[in-house]
Ligand SMILES: Nc1ncnc2c1ncn2[C@@H]1O[C@H](COP(=O)(O)OP(=O)(O)O)[C@@H](O)[C@H]1O
């Protein structure tokens with residue numbers, strides 16, 4: 001691999017990793033509190049991308065407004081999913097909520113097929129022109145979009161850390177992740193905090209979906225499935241429940257995916273396999289991930 | 300100072316320590332259960348009693364120390380193997396098979412419902428007789444061979460006899476979840492007995508019972524010890540409960556054995572009084 | 584008070600039902616049109632898959648999301664065995680099929696058995712590492728494995744013919760083969776479920792820690808259940824391939840989507856019930872055909888309503904979510920439709936005579 005191609009791969013890996021990180025946070029936050037794999041999280045990403053798309057094409061909004069609306073819409077959707085599908089099952093066996101989450105994912109996908117159509121749509125038309133420009137960095141040709149995506153991701157991650165660690169609601173979120181009953185005793189409204197957690201995670205997923213759609217400029221009802229799964233794997237990799245872990249896991253996974261294919265182009269077809277192999281190895285040998293805490297079952 | 304010989308004991312824990320991170324849940328436990336006795340293990344909440352059970356039954360492997368049963372070193376064996384060697388238990392929070400009937404709960408635990416190769420190998424290595432009965436070869440179950448049918452019939456008969464002895468026979472077709480609390484406790488003991496144990500470990504069987512029920516349960520425990528010829532190790536949090544029936548009592552506090560002896564010896568031990576006083580203060 | 588029938592009565596009733604079923608299937612195969620017969624065959628194929636799926640998810644209580652992977656293994660294995668060498672040579676245009684697969688050809692029964700064995704082998708290889716996990720982690724790991732299988736099928740050009748898939752398979756899965764295999768599946772899975780082995784599985788489902796403490800080697804039991812379930816999933820895959828007459832590595836054919844469909848069937852039918860799984864499979868097959876009307880154009884009087892493609896799956900997923908939220912036991916719960924139950928049901932239907 002030549003230096004310039006390496007550089008290109010480096011940037012691709014960082015951007016992809018950043019996207020995984022953005023999406024992984026939603027999984028990890030929800031899992032930290034409810035011990036639920038929110039299967040529908042990947043589909044929120046898809047809906048976010050469609051909202052941005054239709055904001056521009058149907059509503060003729062400027063792209064930046066459309067993006068903000070789409071992110072808010074994703075947040076609302078996340079909140080709604082929790083209220084409708086998961087909240088009624090809080091007292092049920094954990095696996096029931098998981099099955100419902102799978103149903104929710106399936107519903108969002110088929111809903112998207114019905115409403116948006118099953119045929120992939122090009123996202124190029126709504127990507128602002130300046131992002132499509134190409135700059136040359138040390139001989140590597142890199143789209144402005146790459147820098148933009150990376151910068152936005154980093155900014156969003158910083159914002160998230162600020163919310164989680166510096167605001168009151170963030171504190172409440174961390175408190176219920178440790179111990180729901182105690183937090184309830186402290187007078188916090190658990191359901192609202194959980195709802196906020198869903199909304200926050202979904203907003204990030206929506207943003208991730210839009211950036212994803214700009215970089216791989218096609219959207220379709222199933223586009224959220226793979227990124228969603230891989231982001232979940234990133235969350236497990238980093239240590240499920242840990243936000244920093246999810247970020248780290250996301251970046252490592254994205255980088256690994258791009259670099260493996262970069263070094264061994266003949267493996268390109270198996271690109272989606274790597275993440276699963278990593279998942280299985282992690283689950284076998286270090287199920288707590290890089291930064292996760294050990295959860296022991298008391299007998 | 301210790302003058303215990305592990306050969307005198309059915310089960311012996313030799314300097315067993317169990318740590319969870321920084322917490323020492325069991326600290327250098329050096330004691331055991333003698334054949335045929337009814338031994339009480341008491342102590343305030345969080346003293347490490349349940350952890351002792353979990354170490355004995357293989358749910359946890361001790362951080363250090365060894366566990367001996369019938370002279371065999373069973374440290375680190377899997378729980379299902381240990382059960383086949385002859386140790387059975389109940390849980391502090393009842394753990395029945397709630398979607399199965401009373402009868403099925405007992406049938407599942409029946410010692411010869413499954414052969415356990417690991418346990419058989421271990422027993423043979425130590426010069427004991429194999430316990431193996433039926434077979435895991437599923438073809439027999441699918442084809443319903445005569446041998447298989449006979450085994451099922453024998454198991455059914457034995458399970459019903461057992462239920463009869465513990466006065467649960469009339470509920471045999473009820474779901475375990477539909478039984479009242481006290482009977483669930485009893486069923487859990489019956490299920491443990493179905494594994495044909497030499498040693499049975501009961502974890503706070505009287506929890507959640509009123510004084511009258513508790514007294515009845517204590518009589519029941521004494522009865523099964525004699526009728527089923529098992530050795531009993533009984534955990535109780537409330538000291539008064541075990542005073543009447545246990546021949547010997549070990550008191551645990553913060554993972555350490557602080558006293559050992561008969562009920563009256565233990566009762567008058569200042570260390571024990573202090574440990575329990577501490578707890579009363581904590582409660583009030 | 585529940586009344587019970589005599590065992591001999593039940594045996595006769597069962598034999599009668601089998602005879603009746605054979606007769607009905609015979610009549611159906613002679614009188615129904617090919618479309619209706621296709622649905623009948625589909626019911627049986629889904630039935631095989633759903634019963635094997637509920638054996639692991641409902642009865643053993645392992646939440647696996649990898650069933651489609653085993654179906655895929657079975658489908659490819661048997662398709663590679665039933666296609667003629669010449670057909671294979673013509674299909675594999677990008678890369679030739681490797682030896683000895685390119686020259687082997689067997690009959691359908693052997694191919695289906697091989698499909699089951701192959702899928703069982705994979706179930707062992709996948710189950711061995713992943714059954715150390717529990718709950719949702721197991722779900723994700725098995726989903727991961729089934730995706731790996733699908734991606735392999737997509738990429739191993741010289742074995743699976745890659746994205747092109749295998750087309751023009753002989754349409755062997757007629758009424759007799761499909762219902763015959765469903766019969767075998769049900770007999771085997773039911774016998775196992777109602778044996779001491781099955782009792783142990785159900786105990787593990789209810790409380791794995793207690794089961795282990797009662798002397799059950801939980802891992803070994805789960806692994807065996809997983810392998811048995813994998814075997815019948817493979818059989819289902821073989822039947823499926825020779826019903827569709829084509830097999831390809833798309834998610835909708837043998838990927839996650841298929842697992843979701845199967846999940847819908849067993850959840851609707853009642854997780855943990857074998858009869859429930861069959862009812863669920865039949866409902867799914869029938870509903871998804873019947874609901875085609877919502878996707879087609881309708882004429883009501885002078886109005887024309889344009890159908891909406893994809894609507895069926897919206898309905899199914901909503902049905903699925905609602906079931907989970909308000910009716911979690913599904914049609915059968917964990918129970919089975921037995922002669923005793925039917926008998927008591929009929930007794931209750933009859934008006935009660937006054938006691939005099
Ligand atoms: N799996 C575990 N992980 C961490 N700590 C544990 C675990 N099991 C028990 N402990 C701790 O060990 C101590 C002893 O617990 P336990 O044996 O349950 O006490 P007891 O049964 O006497 O009430 C407690 O402080 C408990 O929190």
Ligand SMILES: [Mg+2]
Nearest residue numbers: 348349350391
């Ligand atoms: Mg305890």
